[in-house]
Amino acid sequence: MPKPASKATVIIDGTTLLFTQPGNYTIEYLPSGNVKIKVDGGHSFVMKASEYAAITAFDFVEGATISGDVNVSGVTFSGADAGGSFEISHDLDELIETMISTHGVAYTMDHLSINGSLADTFKAVWDYLDDAYVGAGPSDAVLNERFVRLGVEYVEYLEAGGEPFTDVTAKFSADSNANGIPQREQSMHDNLLGNLNDAVIQGRFSDPVESELLALVPDEYGQRPVYEGNESQVGGPKHDAVRAFDYDHGWDRPDYLDRSYSANIDPLARDGAEMYYGDGNTIDDWNVVRHEGAGVELGLKVKHRGGDEYAEASIDADGVAHYEVLAGAQPGNPNRAEWNFDFAATDYSADDDFTYVVELDIDATDGVNYVTIHSTDDPHDTDTGDGSTFQNSFNVAFVDLDPGTAGTQHYGFGDAEFNVRISAYDAVSGSLVAVNEVVVHVGA
Known part of the structure; x- marks a missing residue:
């Protein structure tokens, strides 16, 4: 049985609140939690909070309207x-x-x-x-x-x-x-x-x-x-x-981010069919993260030193790729690890500029201890704003694995695990824009 309000201004019909009189309604939520409904200076109908909480629909007769502030x-x-x-x-x-x-x-x-x-x-x-x-x-x-x-x-x-x-x-x-x-x-x-x-x-x-x-x-x-x-x-x-x-x-x-594997690098990062940092460095098979809002691309590649790229061994749910590389030195060169990582940062934005940092994890275990390998603080690694010269190939043999100890603690090329990441920061605000990271398992 519908419950009528004063002079049937409002009727509770099951879970429907039916407004029966033409006019402008105001719904006021009282401090007590109850709800007062009034039509054009006429009679008020106060609903208990529990009654109003059960309402799932409003219905109006022809000509009934609402004005004023309505809060639901x-x-x-x-x-x-x-x-x-x-x-x-x-x-x-x-x-x-x-x-x-x-x-x-x-x-x-x-x-x-x-x-x-x-x-x-x-x-x-x-x-x-x-x-x-x-x-x-x-x-x-x-x-x-x-x-x-x-x-x-x-x-x-x-x-x-x-x-x-x-x-x-x-x-x-x-x-x-x-x-x-x-x-x-x-x-x-x-x-x-x-x-x-x-x-x-x-x-x-x-x-x-x-x-x-x-x-x-x-x-x-x-x-x-x-x-x-x-x-x-x-x-x-x-x-x-x-x-x-x-x-x-x-x-x-x-x-904002697009990620791709075995991808070609952005045309602005290429010197014809090769990368800018030397003959034989190819434009294909890159692990790429692009921020399509900012207009910046971050590429990483893990490869045999002086040779072909390694394929991804696995990819985490968050997109981080894992590579399994050979332990030991490069054949014919006992002073270099068998594998290199390449990096390339490319600005293809019309109106934004970036600074870049490349970091290597020098903890040879599954722990992480990053040191900066390259950054745009280096004069030869300057973002030009129309492409990028921030790209190179790097070998882990150049890194001191224990900077806190006197002398240089070179890597012995044995079994290890290293993370590599390249990051782009907004050149004005300094805020982080995008990151590309990979994990290299040596001797896996």
Whole structure:
């Protein structure tokens, strides 16, 4: 049996809160935890906290609207994944639709609060619009306009220092071709900003709405490419462009780094078909980490000294490769280890500069004790900004394995384990941008 409020202004119908009277409603959360609902200076209905906590849906009779600040708490979210689409725990469709249709998207974002968090309010409104979009299809002009206006509000949020929704998966389709890459994985951040692209707006609207919406979008956001997160786009031009855009704006993304093995080095690091640091040093078979936001590539190679590269023996879950190399000296040269490691750092950014450090673990056991082998403090290893001369080949025989002891403690070329890493730092802030690290097992 529905429980009526005073003069049936509000009715609790199971888990639905039914607003029965036309007018503007205010929902006020009292210090006691109870909730007071009032319509246009009329009768108030106070719900116990336990009653309100059980509500999962809002419903309104025709003509009933909400105005003022509306606060909803206790809402949780689940990101899109193999188990389904992005969803929220409570059905707020009627509440959000009433506010948007009556007052617009900007008003709704200003006066609706989910969990006291503007970020959660964006997620709730986006979820409502997306559910409607999936049902109505891509040609619904009203929904398309609402998405643009929500994107404009999102830009204001970002420009005010809000955290981007780059770690919130909005659209997901599971891997169907067994290559480990989802068919689609798009963040809510990329979805929201994708609606602001000039070409997208021009393709969906005609004047006067088109001109009005284009005028709302800051120019640089209108030029940001649309990245849907489809498998075919991963690592491609659109993906690289949005990563560069976001890095320049100081936003974190979980997909900045690309890693590849047995790869060719960046063309800017090559001297024709060879590396800059000497004849016979090849451009292929590199272990490469690229930060596609910053525009920097870090390459490492483990090879027979004066010969071919070693293949990776194994790769950890975090991408660190392990190499198994021969113990002993280089044939014909008792003063050099049989293996070398090569390094190459390449700046392909249009507007960022970096400093680089190469470090070797001098603890021959499975422990780690790094010393700097090369850095951009050395005059001959200077990043030129248009490619890089920060590259070379190195042999462990040149390192003092015990700097704290008088004299030079050379490596005897026996069984050992060494880590090698190359790091890039922002030249202005000094912050770490990217790292490539490998583990070399000698005599394995």
